[in-house]
Amino acid sequence: DTAVSQTPKYLVTQMGNDKSIKCEQNLGHDTMYWYKQDSKKFLKIMFSYNNKELIINETVPNRFSPKSPDKAHLNLHINSLELGDSAVYFCASSASRNGGYTFGSGTRLTVV
């Protein structure tokens, strides 16, 4: 049973399109995150939600909009995709304020 699952695993799309990535966790965790890993392999936080409330919003273009319908789901919608958005996007969840995260397997987004 996958703990944190993301869909799709791969996404190839053209510049200017709008796309969504979905994430679900069945661990009962309160907090969920989106991280971006760029071509240099650097992992950087984008957003964090705790019980459906946005608590971290890093400097991310407003073309990126997270949505958390409930504490088990966190989706990421991206408008007007650009070449620089190509990266691996990881969803993660954590149980507590000081706990480590459990990551999903990632969504590899390629914008052409």
Add this chain to the structure above:
Amino acid sequence: RKEVEQDPGPFNVPEGATVAFNCTYSNSASQSFFWYRQDCRKEPKLLMSVYSSGNEDGRFTAQLNRASQYISLLIRDSKLSDSATYLCVVNNWEYGNKLVFGAGTILRVKS
């Protein structure tokens, strides 16, 4: 300056070797510390938490020096399966459990 700095490597070691990775962090308010492991094209996975008293998990030993803002990971008797990228991670609770990742150190264990 990056908040978490690591030597990117790669560290190329023979099987059975002992290898050590170091990491420094800049935010003295950091309160939790971890080592994660990331295999090629996979997600990061928690290897171990790091405590001030030092802690060991099998062949892996982690140390934290809060005064120097320095974290280390020692791997003894390296196995081929230890080949991966090791990510040093700190947590700043004041930002709502935000994990800040170093860029990672690449380890290649060769037979």
